[in-house]
Amino acid sequence: KAGVTQTPRYLIKTRGQQVTLSCSPISGHRSVSWYQQTPGQGLQFLFEYFSETQRNKGNFPGRFSGRQFSNSRSEMNVSTLELGDSALYLCASSLGRGTGELFFGEGSRLTVL
Amino acid sequence: AQSVTQLGSHVSVSEGALVLLRCNYSSSVPPYLFWYVQYPNQGLQLLLKYTTGATLVKGINGFEAEFKKSETSFHLTKPSAHMSDAAEYFCAVSEVRTGNQFYFGTGTSLTVIP
Numbered sequence A: 001k002a003g004v005t006q007t008p009r010y011l012i013k014t015r016g017q018q019v020t021l022s023c024s025p026i027s028g029h030r031s032v033s034w035y036q037q038t039p040g041q042g043l044q045f046l047f048e049y050f051s052e053t054q055r056n057k058g059n060f061p062g063r064f065s066g067r068q069f070s071n072s073r074s075e076m077n078v079s080t081l082e083l084g085d086s087a088l089y090l091c092a093s094s095l096g097r098g099t100g101e102l103f104f105g106e107g108s109r110l111t112v113l
Numbered sequence B: 001a002q003s004v005t006q007l008g009s010h011v012s013v014s015e016g017a018l019v020l021l022r023c024n025y026s027s028s029v030p031p032y033l034f035w036y037v038q039y040p041n042q043g044l045q046l047l048l049k050y051t052t053g054a055t056l057v058k059g060i061n062g063f064e065a066e067f068k069k070s071e072t073s074f075h076l077t078k079p080s081a082h083m084s085d086a087a088e089y090f091c092a093v094s095e096v097r098t099g100n101q102f103y104f105g106t107g108t109s110l111t112v113i114p
Helices: none
Strands: A005-007 A010-013 A019-024 A031-038 A042-050 A053-057 A064-068 A074-078 A087-094 A108-112 B003-005 B010-014 B019-021 B024-026 B032-038 B044-050 B056-058 B064-068 B073-078 B087-094 B108-113
Touching (some): A019 A087, A019 A108, A031 A074, A042 A064, B044 B056, B044 B064, B073 B087
Parallel strands (some): B010 B108
Antiparallel strands (some): A019 A074, A031 A087, A064 A074, B003 B024, B019 B073, B056 B064, B087 B108
16 A cells, blocks of 8 residues: 655745645545644644545644645645745645544655745 | 653663653543654654553554553653664654644654664
8 A cells, every 4th residue: 555645855945935745645544634844843733634624724824725635635835935934844644533643754845045 | 732742852772772762741631642753854654552442552663652641641662772763753642622633742862872
């Protein structure tokens, strides 16, 4: 069974640009969550999507947005990039029932110059 | 609100020695507890989880953890460290009411000395 796939793995952007990250969950998983990981703040929850609906949202500004498609694939977008947005963005999928375990992708490392 | 505290951001042990990584949590309802491991430039991999039932949980690679409600702790142990155990370890908590929103500790970097 294929794992969680995130693309791209690495990307470099400049301040003010926008970026879109993609996540393909494990087949059959309907929940996709996104986390931001930085050395200073650790792992912080961005949002979770279940059956194309945002079910939970973390404490991030509106520049961070996401969506989920009917095949459960998800994208997250960050607009007007700031230096502080440099981070590893991790996607995790789960069956979505209760608090089952999360299965993580390898992440997309974003560097903002 | 839930929170997780991992005592010790860096832990060093000798190869073959006991590994003990500490995790305390705060939760207003019975929590679900998890330990994840992260190797450089990779995502997180589940080591073990506690949901209900037996409080001593066994995971992969010889790791285990014990849920102690009275101490609000979920410490991770391994009797004998191996070089391949060197990695970052994260404790996490979630509650049924928040669905799949996990709260992670700040992580403990484990170094294994040959």
